[in-house]
Amino acid sequence: MPALPDYFRISNxxxxxxxxxxxxxxxxxxxxxxxxxxxxxxxxxIRLVFVRLEALEVIDRYQGKGVFVTDPKTWLRKP
Known part of the structure; x- marks a missing residue:
């Protein structure tokens, strides 16, 4: 089984x-x-990590301010 790419492993x-x-x-x-x-x-x-997390709605990025975690209720699926 191939290893996960670094950006995938870090975002996970x-x-x-x-x-x-x-x-x-x-x-x-x-x-x-x-x-x-x-x-x-x-x-x-790390930029790829941010792109993936933003696509999954885990983070919001703000120019000049930083990267912030969003409310997990908006993206976390319940089993």
């Missing part, structure tokens, strides 16, 4: 943090540079 980790309560609605995500250091990936990979 962020989603898991929200689901497990380590991150809450309104929390600001670390900067691209901080996430690059944490996961040892390039900035372009």
């Amino acid at each position: 980790a962020i989603i898991a943090d929200v689901k497990q309560g380590r991150m809450k609605a309104g929390d600001k995500l670390p900067s691209i540079a901080e996430l690059c250091d944490k996961y040892r990936v390039s900035p372009s990979t």
Whole structure:
């Protein structure tokens, strides 16, 4: 089985943090540079993470302000 791409693995980790309560609605995500250091990936990979999370409505990005977690009730599906 092929390994997941880095951007997929990282975005899944962020989603898991929200689901497990380590991150809450309104929390600001670390900067691209901080996430690059944490996961040892390039900035372009973190940008892909943000694109995926935004498409899944997990985050909102605001120019000059940062990236914030949205309310999980809006995107988290109940089993």
